[in-house]
Amino acid sequence: MTGPVLLNVLLLGLVALACVWLVTEPLRTRTPDDPDAPERARLGAERDRLYAELAALTDEARRPDLERRAALALRGLDALPPAPRARRGTRTLALALLGGAALLTAVGAVTFVPRWQLASLTADEAANVQAALKLPALKAQAQRSGRAEDYLAWGKAAFDSNTFDQAVTAYGNALKLDPRQPEALRRLGILLLTRGEQTGQAISAEDAQRAALLIRTGAQLAPQEPESQLLLGFALARFGEDQAALAALERYRTLDPKGRDADELITALRARLNTSDPGLRVYAASCASCHGPAGGGGVGPSLRESTLTRAALSQVITQGKGAMPAYPDLKPAELAALLNVLEGWQREGQ
Structure with a gap:
């Protein structure tokens, strides 16, 4: 984690803890007339503990579970009836709470809230949503700087979030600046080759050949990258070159033993051969x-x-x-x- 990112996380943690302190103030001075005080206190303590763990978290693999549990604690608090009005300082506390909540919302809009929303998604779905959230900033950065690496970052986020029109634009601009970009070549090629599936319009023979050339060139420039062999295998299968396609896809499985994206096609090719x-x-x-x-x-x-x-x-x-x-x-x-x-x-x- 880079210095600026770490600093932002620490600042966000401090803001979150401050807001938690404000939220739990009524619980620390609860009135005897509140029948839900014990449960409110338990949920508040659970939420405080989870917030503290999140603020000091070093193992990112634990973050989704902690945030899910924090969300459940908040949901439990929200389900309780409103606490009786505090005897003193209620107006001041309410104003402080409002300001703290507004600050937390502004600062945490791109961290905690989306993560809670992503907790119910699969890993791939969450990654796609996060990539889509980054698109506006990455697009603006690429258009502002005009650098190939910024266009590649924009293209990758667009491709990963299935925003293919932006991916075509971004990768196309990256190739204009540097035509030897394996990722841009193979992904632009596969997008061109599968454009008919996306638009419902048949691809011309000329465009199909151009797409195949892009994918082959990308694979030649980066033969050790699993995605090069994966997309090459899909392209070759499209053109009926089953033996070459199977060789490329088996090479993909060798380079990435955990990769499962080609299982069905590999099975179909083997059956045909x-x-x-x-x-x-x-x-x-x-x-x-x-x-x-x-x-x-x-x-x-x-x-x-x-x-x-x-x-x-x-x-x-x-x-x-x-x-x-x-x-x-x-x-x-x-x-x-x-x-x-x-x-x-x-x-x-x-």
Whole structure:
């Protein structure tokens, strides 16, 4: 975390603590006529503790859970009936609370509030929303500076938030300033290639070739970046180059073993390329995405190193085991062909 960002976080924490102090002042001087005082005090203490933890947080992985719990505490406080009017200082406290709340809202509008709203989203959805929130500032910065790196930052945020018209503009301007930008090349290419899906208009053959050239060039400039191989594989599959597409997508999986964006396409390509052997066709459609294209292992274990008998293999396939899903609907001929392939790999070993 950079110095300015850390300073802003610390200042925001101080503001939050000050506002918490103002909010809990009535609780510290509660009247005996408040039947909800114990619950109000408990929720206030819980909220204070969570705010303090957030202000001093060093492990960002804990932030969503802490903010969710803080939001629940606030929601519980809001659900309670209003506290009885304080005997003294009520007007002064109300004015102080209003000023503190306004300051917290102004300073925290881009931090705490969006994070609470994002707590119910998936990680990808939250990332997309956060990228969209950054777009106006990134666009203004790029247009003001005219630098390639600022256009790339704007393009990345637009692409990640699915704001594709801005992504095209930003990446196009970045390439005008520096045509050797792998990210801009491949992403502009895939946006051009898939424009028909976004607009409902068919892409011309000339635009398709131009898009393919952009993606290929981006992959040549950055062959070790997983996204280069991922987008290259998708583009090649569009043009019917199944073998080359599969090679690119398998390269993507090698560069990013946790990447799951190409699983369905890889399975479809393997199935199309293995039509001559029924066992390989079943394996490609149901097993290869976890156990590797040739049974050598991946997300799942190596099938070539397996010592299971044919009967045991059949039972695991049809009934499942652990993380392995069951495939009870395989026809007897399909199951037999698959078992023949697996037994052949066991004999071959690695």
